[in-house]
Amino acid sequence: QVQLQQWGAGLLKPSATLSLTCGVSGESLSGYSWTWVRQPPGRGLQWIGEINHDGRTNYSPSLESRVTILLDTSQDRFSLRLTSVTAADTAVYYCARGINSRIAARPGGGYYSFYYMDVWDKGTPVIVSS
Amino acid sequence: ETVMTQSPATLSVSPGDSATLSCRASESVDRRLGWYQQRPGQAPRLLIYGASTRATGIPVRFSGSGSGTEFTLTISSLQSEDAAVYFCHQYNNWPQTFGQGTKVDIK
Numbered sequence: 001q002v003q004l005q006q007w008g009a010g011l012l013k014p015s016a017t018l019s020l021t022c023g024v025s026g027e028s029l030s031g032y033s034w035t036w037v038r039q040p041p042g043r044g045l046q047w048i049g050e051i052n053h054d055g056r057t058n059y060s061p062s063l064e065s066r067v068t069i070l071l072d073t074s075q076d077r078f079s080l081r082l083t084s085v086t087a088a089d090t091a092v093y094y095c096a097r098g099i100n101s102r103i104a105a106r107p108g109g110g111y112y113s114f115y116y117m118d119v120w121d122k123g124t125p126v127i128v129s130s
Numbered sequence: 131e132t133v134m135t136q137s138p139a140t141l142s143v144s145p146g147d148s149a150t151l152s153c154r155a156s157e158s159v160d161r162r163l164g165w166y167q168q169r170p171g172q173a174p175r176l177l178i179y180g181a182s183t184r185a186t187g188i189p190v191r192f193s194g195s196g197s198g199t200e201f202t203l204t205i206s207s208l209q210s211e212d213a214a215v216y217f218c219h220q221y222n223n224w225p226q227t228f229g230q231g232t233k234v235d236i237k
Contacts, residue, residue, distance in 0.1 A: 043230075044231050047225060115226075116180075117176060118186075
């Protein structure tokens with residue numbers, strides 16, 4: 001049974017870089033999309049981005065300039081980096097597994113993945129405060 | 131991006147009754163629509179994918195329907211453990227988007 005467990009710093013100062021890692025156990029990374037979603041306090045869910053088993057990434061347009069998602073198949077984990085954080089980045093961050101439903105060509109090359117998320121970790125609260 | 135609008139914002143239901151939650155998309159999402167349950171202090175849990183397919187281990191009292199732009203999640207014979215926020219999620223159009231959630235309270 002696949003399980004996800006993430007770790008990383010939960011308290012950051014403005015302008016710092018958020019760094020979280022999600023470890024995957026009980027399942028291979030192959031064939032899935034691995035994604036990050038966040039939830040600001042008292043609000044809904046916001047998709048951040050994903051990395052696919054072949055290393056291709058897609059990011060939310062609103063965060064694309066600050067986000068990097070990396071995959072480490074040798075250690076069965078993937079990571080999130082978000083630079084220049086502000087108070088608006090305060091949220092609970094979740095990592096999740098995406099089950100692909102379809103893919104579509106992306107303008108400029110690569111592809112978009114479309115998936116639902118069937119396994120989630122318990123989330124990490126991240127607070128950005130001076 | 132595709133805007134997902136859920137209604138009502140809050141629903142108060144007695145144990146044993148049924149609850150009907152709606153989700154409307156600003157453009158067609160075909161049947162690539164999921165529903166998630168989030169209990170207080172917990173991570174989201176997948177209930178339904180493909181608009182109507184229950185995820186593994188989900189009780190049959192949870193059912194989904196719809197296609198295109200209009201979707202419904204029905205919870206029959208409500209139990210106390212069903213108190214949660216329910217989110218819809220479209221994964222047909224890029225970028226994927228979530229509704230703002232419907233909170234279900236148990237009277």
